[in-house]
Amino acid sequence: MVFExxxxxxxxxxxGKNDISLQRNAAIxxxxxxxxxxxxDPNEPFSFANKIRSINKAEVDFVIQKFLDxxxxxxxxxDPN
Incomplete structure (x- = not known):
């Protein structure tokens, strides 16, 4: 599987990419x-970091097992030919 x-x-x-993308008014x-x-939910961009932080290794391993056979x-x- 993957390492922590x-x-x-x-x-x-x-x-980091999400935070950078929210630095422009047009993007927001x-x-x-x-x-x-x-x-x-229009507030999703502002709760994105918390959702990402909540993901754990067990969840990632489960998804790998389920979808990557x-x-x-x-x-x-x-090939260029």
Whole structure:
């Protein structure tokens, strides 16, 4: 599966990117108005970090087991020829 340190690095990266994206007024407007139009919580961008921090290794391992099957996958190779 994955190491705890990998999960923490991914969490920090996602939270950092979200925080940076909220530094522009246009981005804040977009991130609030789109969920509102779909009847979702317009405060989601501001609770994102807490939701990401709450994810634990057991949940990540469960999702890996459920969706990443070593016997059923597709390999894509890109070749200039």
């Amino acid at each position: 340190s990998e999960i923490e690095n991914a969490k920090n990266s996602l939270i 407007n977009s991130r609030i108005s789109i969920p509102y139009l779909y009847g979702l 070593k016997t059923n996958f597709v390999t894509v190779s890109v």
